[in-house]
Amino acid sequence: MAGSLVERETMQLDSRRLSSPLGSPVQAEVFFPRLTVPFCGHIKGGMRPGKKILIMGIVGVNPESFDIQLTCGDAEDPPGDVAIEMKAEFSDKQLLRNACVSGEWGEEESAIPYFPFIADQPFRVEILCEHPRFRVFVDGHQLFDFYHRAELLSAIDTVKINGDLQLTKLG
Structure with a gap:
């Protein structure tokens, strides 16, 4: 008898879920977690040659800037090393x-063949870790190489994203 009561309650619960086409905000949050900005996420196992980080999103309508960082941990005080920080600045395209190792920022790099980001348009950034460098592709085209300054690749275990964009997929 108790089993049938549980089954009836489960069926009622399921029918309530099915009757609401959008579901409640709580249900949506559980089943479809949002990629909110600022975003901070863990890279399982850290970086290693051959590993790729995929970031898909949509640039904001009136963007000023956004940045993507791969860091060694997510500590703020003291901050961990930043293996690579990419900052898209729209005013000067x-x-x-850059990278920050042991609290010291290195020399900033800025040369790119073109600026790939357009306001209110989707983008796909792929960061491929190779032995000596990160290779960065935007929308399938290689944009630049950034040679490693952080010593231990496996310590690079966090991705942080901030600024004028919406995230649609991370992998």
Whole structure:
């Protein structure tokens, strides 16, 4: 008898879920977690040669800038090393790159063949880790290489994203 009561309650619960086409915000949050900005996520096992990070999103309508960082941990005080920081600046159409190791920022790199990001348009960034460098592709085209400054690749275990964009997929 108790089993049939549980089955009836489960069926009622299921029918309530099915009757609401959008579901409640709580249900949506559980089944479809949002990629909110600012975003901070863990890279399982850290980086290694051959590993790729995929970031898909939509640039904001009136963007000023956004940045993507691969870091060693997510600590803020003291901050962990930043293996690569890419900052897209829309006012001067630059994609600045740098790294911070042991609290010291290195020399900033800015040369790119073109600026790939357009306001209110989708993008796909792939960061491929190779032995000596990161290779960065935007919308399938290689944009630049960034040679590793952080010593231990496996310690690069966090991705942080901030600024004028919406995230649609991370992998």
